[in-house]
Amino acid sequence: MQRKKMNIWPYLLITPAVLIIIAVVLFPALNAVLMSFQSYDLRRPSDIGFVGLTNYIDVLQDKLFWASLWRTILWVVFGVGFQFVFGFILANLLNKGFHGRGVVRAVSLIPWVTPGVLIGLMWRWIYDGSYGVLNDLLMKVALISAPVPFLAQESTVMPSVILTIIWQGIPFFALMLLAGLQGVPGELYEAADIDGATGFQKLFRITIPAIKNTIFVTTLLRIIWVANSVDVIFNMTGGGPAYASQTLSVYVFNKANALNLGYSSTMSLLLTFLLLLVAIPYLKSMFANQEA
Known part of the structure; x- marks a missing residue:
């Protein structure tokens, strides 16, 4: 029996993508793991060397690390939470038929497509205590x-920077949830109307169950992105005043900016581990719901 020849073309076609992933994702990740076990301060290159778990012990004893972690929790819970609430409301509004809906949909995406650096600078001007627009309006x-x-x-x-990230993320939730809403059959709502269902009954028994997978995935992505967000806070406050707005990702960036790469790598790995603790149960719950 003649052996079937293996077709190598599929492997050749994906080789460039695999090499890019190795170069920009896998190698930096492995390098970060290696540096977390080293005293890797570029200000003192002669002292670079293996120190075992010293960085991890120092980080876990760092009061600023725990304070930054607590602010990260507030940043994610309130930021992503309100993004979802307002994004869900906006998605339902955009799902209705009205004149100029296409223009409104396009305009509503502006906060999402605006670079984070520009958002940080813009909102820093809005909040400015001397010539900010917000103070002028409130007065x-x-x-x-x-x-x-x-x-x-x-x-x-902290409430100020959280409000900024809420404004930025609402269009993402609106866009993703709108795509889910448009896949819900209209016949379900017509049958519910015939049965005399209220708006809340249709919301919790038709709409949310129909798009729950979209809600799961979208929320998980935003949790990861917001937890890792640096540009908005850094350009608004730099983590100040007195570290009052410094989240864990900003702390990592500031340490790396100070050339202490070993310490910053350690904190970034701990942040990754914490996000995995959130993501794994979240994904398990989603797949369990799909199987059911």
């Missing part, structure tokens, strides 16, 4: 009597 409607330095005081800086 004109008599809600405040004097300008508030939103980004310069610890009590207001």
